[in-house]
Amino acid sequence: MSLTVFDNHTVELTKYPRIYTDKEVADKIMITFFMHEPFLKQVASSYENAIKYHNECKEYFYTFKYQGNVKTYSAKEIIMIANLKISGKQFMQKIDKIYYYLIRNSPFYTSLFEAVSKAKTLYFQARDFIYTLNPPYDFYGGKKGGTYTGLEIMEVYAYTQYLVSNRIIKELPEPSF
DSSP states (O other): OEEEEETTEEEETTSSSOTTSTTHHHHHHHHHHHHTHHHHHHHHHHHHHHHHHHHTTOOOEEEEEETTEEEEEEHHHHHHHHHOOOOSSSOSSHHHHHHHHHHHTHHHHHHHHHHHHHHHHHHHTTOOOEEEEOOOHHHHTTOOOEEEEHHHHHHHHHHHHHHHHTTOOOOOOOOOO
16 A cells, blocks of 8 residues: 655555664654654643743743643743753652653754655755754664655655554653653
8 A cells, every 4th residue: 555645656655664774763763753743842832832921921831741641830830841950859750851851852853843844845846855863862862863855754754644544653752761
């Protein structure tokens, strides 16, 4: 079976992740983060909103839901968490640590999501696009990433959307704390 990536370009379902290649780990990382794009975008925007509303002297609260755990943070708490140097004793709950690491690594996954948009735009403008995936150490402990063309990114994204639509979703990795 094949998936339509765009127009007449298709990709076989068996292509990704590319098992037994140097991109196997990087493919799996991209797929995992693409599966959780809406959730991760909310986490990243919670930090941005906390700063915005704090500077405007307005109240802001974000309810973080992760694997059955729920916690509501104020803007002040979010800013405090994001600016801490974690040492394991500063947080009492596991959910706080996970939220901290997701905020701390938001540049990784927001740039990954932006790469999909850039890949589409530049591909249809007949321009090359290269994206280098550097997995966050906090989640992957130095595992090797990979370099992707715009077409590869669009293929991986289409494959991920197929998995999500069929409710095949892998959990986000937990940070190593």
